[in-house]
Amino acid sequence: MHPPGLPRHNLSISVPRGLTRLGLSAKLLLVTVLFVMLAEVLIYVPSIANFRRNWLNDRIAAAQVAALVLEGAPEDGLPEGSENRLLMGVGARSIAARVAGARRLLSLDSMPPPEVSRSVDLRNLDWWTSIREAISVLVAPATMPIRVVGEAVGGADFVEIVIDEAPLRRAMLKFSWSLLLISLLLTGLTALAVYIALNALIVGPIRQLAANVMEFEADPENPQRIIEPSLRADEIGEAERALARMQGTLADELRTKKHLAELGLAVSKINHDLRNMLAAAQLMSDQLVETRDAKIRRFAPRLIATLGRAIEFCQATLAYGRAAEATPAIRQVALRQLVAEQAELLGLSDNRHLRFDNQVPAELVAPCDPDQMARVLTNLMRNAIQALTQAGTEGDNQPMLTVSGMPANGSATLRVIDNGPGVPLRAQANLFQAFRGSVTPGGTGLGLAVAAELVRLHGGTIELEPSPVGAVFRVSLPLRRNGH
Numbered sequence: 001m002h003p004p005g006l007p008r009h010n011l012s013i014s015v016p017r018g019l020t021r022l023g024l025s026a027k028l029l030l031v032t033v034l035f036v037m038l039a040e041v042l043i044y045v046p047s048i049a050n051f052r053r054n055w056l057n058d059r060i061a062a063a064q065v066a067a068l069v070l071e072g073a074p075e076d077g078l079p080e081g082s083e084n085r086l087l088m089g090v091g092a093r094s095i096a097a098r099v100a101g102a103r104r105l106l107s108l109d110s111m112p113p114p115e116v117s118r119s120v121d122l123r124n125l126d127w128w129t130s131i132r133e134a135i136s137v138l139v140a141p142a143t144m145p146i147r148v149v150g151e152a153v154g155g156a157d158f159v160e161i162v163i164d165e166a167p168l169r170r171a172m173l174k175f176s177w178s179l180l181l182i183s184l185l186l187t188g189l190t191a192l193a194v195y196i197a198l199n200a201l202i203v204g205p206i207r208q209l210a211a212n213v214m215e216f217e218a219d220p221e222n223p224q225r226i227i228e229p230s231l232r233a234d235e236i237g238e239a240e241r242a243l244a245r246m247q248g249t250l251a252d253e254l255r256t257k258k259h260l261a262e263l264g265l266a267v268s269k270i271n272h273d274l275r276n277m278l279a280a281a282q283l284m285s286d287q288l289v290e291t292r293d294a295k296i297r298r299f300a301p302r303l304i305a306t307l308g309r310a311i312e313f314c315q316a317t318l319a320y321g322r323a324a325e326a327t328p329a330i331r332q333v334a335l336r337q338l339v340a341e342q343a344e345l346l347g348l349s350d351n352r353h354l355r356f357d358n359q360v361p362a363e364l365v366a367p368c369d370p371d372q373m374a375r376v377l378t379n380l381m382r383n384a385i386q387a388l389t390q391a392g393t394e395g396d397n398q399p400m401l402t403v404s405g406m407p408a409n410g411s412a413t414l415r416v417i418d419n420g421p422g423v424p425l426r427a428q429a430n431l432f433q434a435f436r437g438s439v440t441p442g443g444t445g446l447g448l449a450v451a452a453e454l455v456r457l458h459g460g461t462i463e464l465e466p467s468p469v470g471a472v473f474r475v476s477l478p479l480r481r482n483g484h
Helices: 024-071 082-090 127-139 166-218 235-290 294-316 335-345 370-390 446-457
Strands: 094-099 102-107 119-121 146-151 156-163 331-334 355-359 365-368 400-408 411-418 461-465 471-478
Touching: 024 094, 024 127, 024 146, 024 156, 024 166, 127 166, 166 235, 235 370, 331 335, 331 370, 335 355, 335 370, 335 400, 335 411, 365 370, 365 471, 370 400, 370 411, 370 446, 370 471, 446 461
Parallel strands: 119 146, 355 400
Antiparallel strands: 094 102, 094 156, 146 156, 331 365, 400 411, 411 471, 461 471
């Protein structure tokens, strides 16, 4: 609800729909999963490198056993078939060991492989090299066997094996899948725990704050929409208490300003109507100056001056605004008689300087509120009198005010016509807007705005008709009410 009389600021902000569909909780969950997965990646890289190193060390350890067998072998070599069983147990194509300066070799082939894809020396393998080579095994596996060199025990200087890389890659992939499943499980559990904790501690209270702000925005004057702060001692609790103070202050100010605005608007309309009554009394009191009674003639100027000051006071106290008008009390009203009464009130029947002509047919009757229609006619006729009195007419024509009426198209149409200077073009655009459509110096434009509002309440229309001379205001009232 927007209080009448208070400025309305356009604060509408377009929000991309794609962003509104992803709530704060979903964003929090997504960020949590991303960071946990990033942590798992950082853990996986050294883990797979360490797995490769240990796998190769296990093969070197098995080869060392074979090296010890070679060291204790007789001069004529091992029994037939023993070398193949040693190589099959290690999983290598060939095993070489340097013992006492002599190089001993076990091989499945009659000759060792002529070349290898890469060589791995486990004796001086740093971590960065181990990570790079582990990734190479997964991404670009070797097409030929690889050479692995490791420390030896006993009398051997070192142990060297030539193996296929395919078993190593299969073992690394199996380890990766196992680690991935564990990582997914840990990621889900961690993300869920973090989500539940942060949603309860942060996201939930923030969502409640946002919901309260939107509810308060819909009805800021309702004290039930003010948030009830929790007992939290953190930043969210401080925000709740600050929001409650701000909402309470704003609600009080809005209610106060609304009451003041409504009071000011009511006073402005009362002042406007009172000014019209005083002006009519002033016009009638002008005739007291011409009376033969000396006492009345002596007090008449003082009475006229007092009425003039009262009119000026009403003019000065008009406040900006627009109070709501009462619903019209509709009954059948003879429009000619109503026009005659307003003319008498405005002193037109005895005005020697202005000619008045009531051309409304006696049989023209329309359903309307007589008091409100009297205000409409008074405002229009008074504006015409002021225009004729202040600006006069073109040439030597006598100032003339005419009110005509006729039924047309299911409506009773009244025209208030004068032969004055007419309505300036600059005033026609805002003619029926309060404080913007005044056509006389010092005027507020409230009279035409009130007349337009009253006519609209009757379901009718009011407009300024084009005219070569003067101003013509047309008021149309429906002859049949809704449901009648």
